[in-house]
Amino acid sequence: xxxxxxxxxxxxxxxxxxxxxxxxxxxxxxxxxxxxxxxxxxxxxxxxxxxxxxxxxxxxxxxxxxxxxxxxxxxxxxxx
Numbered sequence: 001x002x003x004x005x006x007x008x009x010x011x012x013x014x015x016x017x018x019x020x021x022x023x024x025x026x027x028x029x030x031x032x033x034x035x036x037x038x039x040x041x042x043x044x045x046x047x048x049x050x051x052x053x054x055x056x057x058x059x060x061x062x063x064x065x066x067x068x069x070x071x072x073x074x075x076x077x078x079x080x
Contacts, residue, residue, distance in 0.1 A: 002047040002048045003077060004067075004075075005075050005077035006074045007025065007026070007074065007075060009021050009023070009028075010025070019053075021073070023058065024059065024066065024075075026054070027042040033060075035056070037056065041054055043067075
C-alpha cells in the first residue's frame with residue numbers, strides 16, 4: 001500500500017507562471033537534484049489518492065512522480 005508523502009521542494013517560477021521543480025529535500029535533510037523532467041500533466045495519483053500537476057522526474061537515477069497538489073508537493077511512498 002502506498003500513501004502521500006509530503007516533501008519540501010525547491011522550485012522556480014518563471015515570468016509566465018510555469019513552475020519547475022529543481023530539487024527535493026528528504027526527511028533526513030539531504031537534497032536531491034531533479035536531473036530531468038520528462039512529462040508535466042494534470043493527473044491523479046492512483047496509488048495514494050489525490051490529484052494535481054504530476055511531474056515525471058529523474059532524480060538520482062530513478063524515475064519518480066512528483067505531484068503539486070494545490071500548494072503542497074508529495075510523492076508516492078510505500079507504507080512501513
